[in-house]
Amino acid sequence: MHVFCELLILSNYNFSRLIACDLLYSNKSLRIIGLYVPSRDRSNEKILRKKNFCIHTADYIQSLSNIPSILCGDFNILDRNHVPHYASFLAWEYNFYDFFHNEGFFGAFAHCYPKKQEYSWVGRTNDGYRYDYIFVSTDLIMNINDCQYLHETRTGSLTDHSAVMLKMKV
Numbered sequence: 001m002h003v004f005c006e007l008l009i010l011s012n013y014n015f016s017r018l019i020a021c022d023l024l025y026s027n028k029s030l031r032i033i034g035l036y037v038p039s040r041d042r043s044n045e046k047i048l049r050k051k052n053f054c055i056h057t058a059d060y061i062q063s064l065s066n067i068p069s070i071l072c073g074d075f076n077i078l079d080r081n082h083v084p085h086y087a088s089f090l091a092w093e094y095n096f097y098d099f100f101h102n103e104g105f106f107g108a109f110a111h112c113y114p115k116k117q118e119y120s121w122v123g124r125t126n127d128g129y130r131y132d133y134i135f136v137s138t139d140l141i142m143n144i145n146d147c148q149y150l151h152e153t154r155t156g157s158l159t160d161h162s163a164v165m166l167k168m169k170v
Helices: 044-062 091-102 108-112 138-143
Strands: 002-007 018-025 028-036 069-074 105-107 132-137 144-150 163-168
Touching (some): 108 132, 132 144
């Protein structure tokens, strides 16, 4: 197996927030894309930074031209059906989540556990959010064996997010 990695720099401001690696095996290719979508507050600067990152990321995803792909990371967005619903998220953020489904990507955890609610980040007020995802392209959905959140990374104070683990056959 050969691994080819490229760091995709969308701009100096978003340096290293999107990285892609191509795994080459048996004349096949699998692209793994790690995302760290900027968070935001109510300031115009941070809203614009996040919105521009989402636009550039969407352009990149559309350029993949049917390469089997896995997208993973901290998306700092929610599914519009997230429970509970938080009014602080804007329509374009929900649209960015929907974009992945519209482009043929499926949430691996939701595929494995369609009715289970998990949170990958918990705020100071103990409110839960599912910010971290693994999306797989349509051609990989049947290869998923399992997807789980590993809360020990958060509860053990390694990070403030739970890790996401995907098990699949290649």
